[in-house]
Every structure is written in structure tokens, then in C-alpha cells.
Amino acid sequence: MSTTQPLFQHHKHCDEIFADAEAACANGDWVAGATAFADFAGQLETHFKSEEEVLFPAFESATGMVSGPTEVMRGEHRQMRELLAQMKQALDERDGDGFGGTAETLLIMMQQHNMKEENILYPMCDNALGASDVGATIAQRLAGA
Numbered sequence: 001m002s003t004t005q006p007l008f009q010h011h012k013h014c015d016e017i018f019a020d021a022e023a024a025c026a027n028g029d030w031v032a033g034a035t036a037f038a039d040f041a042g043q044l045e046t047h048f049k050s051e052e053e054v055l056f057p058a059f060e061s062a063t064g065m066v067s068g069p070t071e072v073m074r075g076e077h078r079q080m081r082e083l084l085a086q087m088k089q090a091l092d093e094r095d096g097d098g099f100g101g102t103a104e105t106l107l108i109m110m111q112q113h114n115m116k117e118e119n120i121l122y123p124m125c126d127n128a129l130g131a132s133d134v135g136a137t138i139a140q141r142l143a144g145a
């Protein structure tokens with residue numbers, strides 16, 4: 001298993017629970033929507049932290065690239081966290097249009113972000129961290145989420 005394989009798989013998991021939350025809220029099922037959204041937001045935060053606290057620092061210390069792609073990804077995490085906060089507020093206010101509109105923005109940003117990681121940054125990390133135990137540490141974190 002490559003270093004980034006657990007994160008790669010976890011992108012798909014997050015996509016699935018995001019779709020559950022979006023579908024429930026679109027149907028006006030706010031109770032199920034709130035549960036699915038809380039699960040999604042928690043999983044995504046664990047994912048971001050695994051990258052920010054484990055993968056990115058390991059990559060940066062192995063390559064010396066501290067203000068390159070990892071810095072761009074951190075900035076995108078910040079933007080996605082703001083969208084999550086807006087979605088939470090819309091959900092609390094049972095604002096279906098607000099929730100749906102922000103969910104659409106987050107979905108597009110998340111797809112573009114994940115594509116950049118899967119096609120560019122993760123392969124760079126796998127090259128730089130081939131024989132390390134970083135992948136196992138990340139798998140443990142994601143399993144505990």
C-alpha cells in the first residue's frame with residue numbers, strides 16, 4: 001500500500017456521506033440531514049488534520065518544499081472549513097436554499113482539491129516518503145475517526 005492510499009480512499013468515503021447529507025436536506029429531512037452533516041464535517045476535519053499534521057510536514061521535511069503545493073492545499077482547506085461553517089449555520093436555520101447553494105460550492109471546490117491531491121501532490125508524497133511509516137500513521141487516524 002502506498003503512503004497516500006488511505007487518504008485516497010477516504011476522499012471517496014467523504015464524497016458518499018456528503019451526498020447523504022445533501023440528499024436529506026434537499027428533501028427537507030433536517031433531522032437525518034443534521035446527523036449526516038455532522039458525520040461528514042467530522043470526517044472531513046479528520047482528513048484535513050491528517051494531511052496538515054502528518055502528511056504535509058513529512059513531505060516538507062523530506063523535500064524541503066515548504067511553500068509549494070502543501071501551502072496551496074492548506075489555503076484550500078481553510079476555504080472549505082469556512083463553507084462548512086456556512087452550511088452548519090444554514091442547517092441550524094433550516095435554510096434549504098442557503099444550504100443547497102453552499103453545498104454546491106463546496107462540492108465543486110472539494111472535487112478540484114481532491115483531484116489536485118490525487119493527481120499531483122499524493123504521487124509526489126509517495127515518491128518522497130516511500131519507505132516511511134507515515135501511511136500507517138494516517139490509516140490509524142482515519143480509522144479512529
Ligand SMILES: [Fe+2]
Pocket residue numbers: 048051073077113117
Ligand atoms: Fe486536502
Ligand SMILES: [Fe+2]
Pocket residue numbers: 007011047051114117
Ligand atoms: Fe485529501
